[in-house]
Amino acid sequence: MAESAAAGKKLIRVDVSSDTICPWCLVGKRNLDKAIAASNERFNFEVRWHPFFLHPSLPKEGMNKLQFYKDLCGPRVDGVVARMTEVFRGLGLNYNLSGLTGNTLDSHRLIYYAGKQGSDKQNDLVEELFLGYFTQAKYIGDREFLLECAQKVGLEGAAEFLGDPNNGLQEVMEDLDKYSSNITGVPYYVLNGKVKLSGGQPSEAFLRAFEAAAN
DSSP: OHHHHHHTSEEEEEEEEEOTTOHHHHHHHHHHHHHHHHHTTTEEEEEEEEEOOSSTTSOTTOEEHHHHHHHHHGGGHHHHHHHHHHHHHHTTOOOOOOSEEOOOHHHHHHHHHHHTTOHHHHHHHHHHHHHHHHHSOOOTTOHHHHHHHHHHTTOTTHHHHHHSTTTTHHHHHHHHHHHHTTOSSSOEEEETTTEEEESSOOHHHHHHHHHHHHO
């Protein structure tokens, strides 16, 4: 009976364009996950993550995260940080600006690789990357951190894959062109190819979008 009911549920595919150093992408993910959990009895879901580079010129070796935000936001930085700290606290998370920020290409290569082993594994990996970078001061470009996240979600062959800098590079760039070339910011969501949302939307917005996407 359960299998029959599941087979009869409408599939909602959610394509998410995001960057692993975008705090609103984590906020949106948490709210999306909450909405999916509340709708699992009505719909089946497939969530796929696609790359976006908020700051493609950031160095691979990394730079001080707080200084980067000071340079980016100027006199608004204290207000921006206070706002994100408050939003994260509402999710039960500690917004941590310690450590480094930098180029996110390797994280997107790893996310692509995880997707080859299933959308659930990819979604779990994205969660670990976000939590490490935003709450534990991990550096998104650190190979050891990336492999630690891969191990946590049971992603096999990650070390070998990341070991060759060409692995996944073409696929990431193709994905970027296909899903993210016409947008200017993230997170950005497309549900069943027709319903589009942007920003760190609340769970209620996703619930409404599920209904629209299912029709």
